[in-house]
Amino acid sequence: MFKAKSKLDINLIEALKNNPYEKYRVMIKCKTLFSTILKKVASFKDALIYEIEYCNIVVANLSKREITLLIEYPEVEKIFFDEYLFLCGISVASANKFYKSNSNLKFDGSGVKIGIVDSGVYPHLDLTRPTNKILEFKDVTYGITHPYDDNGHGTAMAGVICSSGISSGDLYSGIAKNANIISYKAFDALGKGYASSILYSIEDLIKNYKEHNLRILCLPFEMLNSNSYILKAFQNIFEKAVSFNIVPIVPTGSINVDEKTLKGISTLKNCIVVSGVTSENTGVPYIYSSSSLSSKSKVPNFAAVCTNITTLNSDINYISEKNGTKLYPKKLDAKYKTYSGTSLSVAIVSAVCALLLQYNQTLKLDDLVSLINLSCTNDNDLPKNVVGEGIINLNKLLK
Known part of the structure; x- marks a missing residue:
């Protein structure tokens, strides 16, 4: 579980400790098998926002439970907040x-x-x-x-x-x-x-x-x-x-x-x-x-x-x-x-x-x-x- 948690950005870890929100807009960087994670995120209710194929990134609104499930997948490299520009x-x-x-x-x-x-x-x-x-x-x-x-x-x-x-x-x-x-x-x-x-x-x-x-x-x-x-x-x-x-x-x-x-x-x-x-x-x-x-x-x-x-x-x-x-x-x-x-x-x-x-x-x-x-x-x-x-x-x- 410790290794899985290392896949979370430090700011996301801190947010999930108190868990003030029902959903978190995050970007999921995939190592391999991008389609596997895309399919999994799509199975969550009202979660999928975008897929960015060229970057192997899935963008989604996820609950703490859904994020915890995803970090167990070996295909996931990192999950982090979607930042503003x-x-x-x-x-x-x-x-x-x-x-x-x-x-x-x-x-x-x-x-x-x-x-x-x-x-x-x-x-x-x-x-x-x-x-x-x-x-x-x-x-x-x-x-x-x-x-x-x-x-x-x-x-x-x-x-x-x-x-x-x-x-x-x-x-x-x-x-x-x-x-x-x-x-x-x-x-x-x-x-x-x-x-x-x-x-x-x-x-x-x-x-x-x-x-x-x-x-x-x-x-x-x-x-x-x-x-x-x-x-x-x-x-x-x-x-x-x-x-x-x-x-x-x-x-x-x-x-x-x-x-x-x-x-x-x-x-x-x-x-x-x-x-x-x-x-x-x-x-x-x-x-x-x-x-x-x-x-x-x-x-x-x-x-x-x-x-x-x-x-x-x-x-x-x-x-x-x-x-x-x-x-x-x-x-x-x-x-x-x-x-x-x-x-x-x-x-x-x-x-x-x-x-x-x-x-x-x-x-x-x-x-x-x-x-x-x-x-x-x-x-x-x-x-x-x-x-x-x-x-x-x-x-x-x-x-």
């Missing part, structure tokens, strides 16, 4: 800047598909006219069929990437305005989402990549704990994405830049890691853009502007269906809103990669990093552990 952008009250792509660029992202795992996407006029940029929407939090966004963050990311700018006379058009997005809602109205919901979303995007010719994963969130099993799951799924020539892009995170602390998914391989600066001209690091401890570190790869960026607004009170009937949004009073955060840097780099892939669809992750590196500038000699190879210069990259 958090979005890396915030709306701000006012702004005097915006990020806009150069209208003279030769490329517009046509034909490139980007998967966004976020808080959803609002059917904003700039995303649905003149053509609908939202190829597919999937809500893994509440199961609603049609696009909506009760937080606004996902819509803001989509706007930076592919807004048509039709509501602003092209003033606030996206960088890759003719790219398309596939939106997975894995975060709630408060900007938090379970690790399992995010992993499930990424896996589903990868499994169906051929259907839409998916090339980019825009992942604008951070993990603030150091659960090694969850990190390993993200590492496995990033490796799987890259094996199919899909490029994951993540932020450094929101820890104060002076703390020199990178955590969670920003420490992983097989992804592009982006930090943020306040503007391309001044090159001042964004205070809530995490940095690595050493200047010899290989992350972040580079930096992009991430403050006071005007992008698409949402009606966060709009829900797209009721009792199975589709509902239509009201006209927005304010069509645009301003955001700051390293998630904006991720959206910008996702769009830049879309432009490069339109130019040459055979480019892989390392190719994209090399090309973007060549465009970077660092006139103020900012530390490498803060901005990597420098700040992306879009016009230099695509001239």
Whole structure:
């Protein structure tokens, strides 16, 4: 029994001592015979939530008794809490800047598909006219069929990437305005989402990549704990994405830049890691853009502007269906809103990669990093552990 208990995460052991809950949302990491544990969990009443095949993980709501039964199976390696991850952008009250792509660029992202795992996407006029940029929407939090966004963050990311700018006379058009997005809602109205919901979303995007010719994963969130099993799951799924020539892009995170602390998914391989600066001209690091401890570190790869960026607004009170009937949004009073955060840097780099892939669809992750590196500038000699190879210069990259 002692050996079996070692399969439980220490935090779960402590929780089960007092047993304050009827059910615990947990992730079950399997060594072998994944199907055996999946079948067993499915036999418990209302227990199974997801199976994440690429990571050999089953996600479930389990009672103490059910957890005690499962740890006796030799196929089970570890059982641990399903942790929250958090979005890396915030709306701000006012702004005097915006990020806009150069209208003279030769490329517009046509034909490139980007998967966004976020808080959803609002059917904003700039995303649905003149053509609908939202190829597919999937809500893994509440199961609603049609696009909506009760937080606004996902819509803001989509706007930076592919807004048509039709509501602003092209003033606030996206960088890759003719790219398309596939939106997975894995975060709630408060900007938090379970690790399992995010992993499930990424896996589903990868499994169906051929259907839409998916090339980019825009992942604008951070993990603030150091659960090694969850990190390993993200590492496995990033490796799987890259094996199919899909490029994951993540932020450094929101820890104060002076703390020199990178955590969670920003420490992983097989992804592009982006930090943020306040503007391309001044090159001042964004205070809530995490940095690595050493200047010899290989992350972040580079930096992009991430403050006071005007992008698409949402009606966060709009829900797209009721009792199975589709509902239509009201006209927005304010069509645009301003955001700051390293998630904006991720959206910008996702769009830049879309432009490069339109130019040459055979480019892989390392190719994209090399090309973007060549465009970077660092006139103020900012530390490498803060901005990597420098700040992306879009016009230099695509001239």
